[in-house]
Amino acid sequence: xxxxxxxxxxxxxxxxxxxxxxxxxxxxxxxxxxxxxxxxxxxxxxxxxxxxxxxxxxxxxxxxxxxxxxxxxxxxxxxxxxxxxxxxxxxxxxxxxxxxxxxxxxxxxxxxxxxxxxxxxxxxxxxxxxxxxxxxxxxxxxxxxxxxxxxxxxxxxxxxxxxxxxxxxxxxxxxxxxxxxxxxxxxxxxxxxxxxxxxxxxxxxxxxxxxxxxxxxxxxxxxxxxxxxxxxxxxxxxxxxxxxxxxxxxxxxxxxxxxxxxxxxxxxxxxxxxxxxxxxxxxxxxxxxxxxxxxxxxxxxxxxxxxxxxxxxxxxxxxxxxxxxxxxxxxxxxxxxxxxxxxxxxxxxxxxxxxxxxxxxxxxxxxxxxxxxxxxxxxxxxxxxxxxxxxxxxxxxxxxxxxxxxxxxxxxxxxxxxxxxxxxxxxxxxxxxxxxxxxxxxxxxxxxxxxxxxxxxxxxx
Numbered sequence: 458x459x460x461x462x463x464x465x466x467x468x469x470x471x472x473x474x475x476x477x478x479x480x481x482x483x484x485x486x487x488x489x490x491x492x493x494x495x496x497x498x499x500x501x502x503x504x505x506x507x508x509x510x511x512x513x514x515x516x517x518x519x520x521x522x523x524x525x526x527x528x529x530x531x532x533x534x535x536x537x538x539x540x541x542x543x544x545x546x547x548x549x550x551x552x553x554x555x556x557x558x559x560x561x562x563x564x565x566x567x568x569x570x571x572x573x574x575x576x577x578x579x580x581x582x583x584x585x586x587x588x589x590x591x592x593x594x595x596x597x598x599x600x601x602x603x604x605x606x607x608x609x610x611x612x613x614x615x616x617x618x619x620x621x622x623x624x625x626x627x628x629x630x631x632x633x634x635x636x637x638x639x640x641x642x643x644x645x646x647x648x649x650x651x652x653x654x655x656x657x658x659x660x661x662x663x664x665x666x667x668x669x670x671x672x673x674x675x676x677x678x679x680x681x682x683x684x685x686x687x688x689x690x691x692x693x694x695x696x697x698x699x700x701x702x703x704x705x706x707x708x709x710x711x712x713x714x715x716x717x718x719x720x721x722x723x724x725x726x727x728x729x730x731x732x733x734x735x736x737x738x739x740x741x742x743x744x745x746x747x748x749x750x751x752x753x754x755x756x757x758x759x760x761x762x763x764x765x766x767x768x769x770x771x772x773x774x775x776x777x778x779x780x781x782x783x784x785x786x787x788x789x790x791x792x793x794x795x796x797x798x799x800x801x802x803x804x805x806x807x808x809x810x811x812x813x814x815x816x817x818x819x820x821x822x823x824x825x826x827x828x829x830x831x832x833x834x835x836x837x838x839x840x841x842x843x844x845x846x847x848x849x850x851x852x853x854x855x856x857x858x859x860x861x862x863x864x865x866x867x868x869x870x871x872x873x874x875x876x877x878x879x880x881x882x883x884x885x886x887x888x889x890x891x892x893x894x895x896x897x898x899x900x901x902x903x904x905x906x907x908x909x910x911x912x913x914x915x916x917x918x
Contacts, residue, residue, distance in 0.1 A: 474566045491835045498895035510653050511644035512893045515714045520884050521745040526820040533771045534751040539779040557592045560599035572607035573765040578681050579612045580776035580806040583628045609684050634680030652792050654738040655812050657705050658696050663732035668892050673698045678812040683707045686714040691705025705737045718823040743803050743811050776806020822890040838903035841872050845908030876900050
């Protein structure tokens with residue numbers, strides 16, 4: 458009993474010491490509040506109701522009005538429409554059997570291009586063909602064209618349950634990348650998940666089976682970038698995850714080509730994936746008004762004699778416009794970026810192209826390190842707390858879009874406006890994406906919790 462009283466007395470003494478002056482009380486509240494909100498941001502507490510992803514999407518969409526980097530001049534997109542057909546072949550491109558016969562057209566294109574392009578990438582999967590003789594012949598021709606190609610050729614692939622690519626034997630000599638687009642997120646107030654992450658790479662081994670840097674399997678966009686940066690000589694390339702530094706490392710032999718700042722997430726567990734892997738992801742940014750140089754595959758095939766000249770030193774990405782929506786449980790090409798498809802949607806190959814463009818130009822969204830996050834939150838809290846004593850305190854009604862209409866002090870709204878400008882400046886200068894909800898939470902909490910100490914002190918004098 459005596460020890461309990463002593464402990465309580467010590468705690469009370471500590472509390473009184475921390476609050477002995479307005480300055481010390483302000484500093485104590487500021488530090489505790491900052492660390493508490495940082496921990497909340499670290500575990501993405503607001504995303505329990507989808508707020509983080511909703512705010513992040515709004516942030517990236519708003520930035521597109523003033524910050525939008527054009528694709529590289531050398532990037533060319535070629536697409537096959539879902540209704541495109543081949544001569545004397547029943548069925549369109551949505552039919553798997555017909556799609557396999559298009560490999561013959563791919564072979565013709567590769568032979569016509571010669572060594573003119575820097576790179577040709579196919580955003581298609583190439584599983585083993587069916588048993589029909591014409592399908593196997595088309596597959597054989599495509600494989601032969603890949604082996605004889607005088608430029609770099611990439612193909613898309615999906616992984617089986619053993620994390621091995623599902624590729625036909627004919628195309629295994631080609632380099633490959635994952636066609637998977639990204640992660641689904643359920644946003645605030647919505648009942649339907651949208652694709653809000655792009656998966657840069659997936660660890661080769663399940664999470665927890667290794668520590669430190671881990672070998673990983675790259676996406677198609679990352680593989681395109683890696684091919685661009687590596688020397689044209691035959692040198693093995695690889696990708697590694699560094700969870701501690703939150704980086705994806707691109708290697709050519711033992712030479713480090715590039716480091717990409719990213720989020721490290723745990724793959725969602727399911728009966729098909731009892732041992733989830735680590736995923737390197739970035740927020741999915743797709744331009745509001747895409748400015749890609751695109752052309753229909755059928756038109757390219759009609760002028761194969763000029764293909765080598767037209768695509769000299771270009772990077773070519775070939776994909777499909779199939780209007781089947783990408784869904785968590787099945788494939789598809791139509792990527793939903795908004796609940797209004799007519800306003801914000803894209804096809805898979807366009808998303809790969811956008812991510813490649815951002816990675817190539819170093820304009821991809823990235824986050825602050827932990828130290829900088831804490832510093833910014835601390836600075837926001839300091840400015841907000843002090844700002845309460847200097848700014849107007851009269852109220853004005855505002856529609857928050859989250860908790861309805863509420864009255865807020867004009868001074869607090871000014872501080873939130875300053876924070877919004879800070880968010881814009883960081884993205885404009887370094888493509889830094891804030892977890893904006895937690896910064897706003899610091900501004901509001903510090904205004905009331907920390908600012909009240911200074912306000913109370915000023916009233917006494």
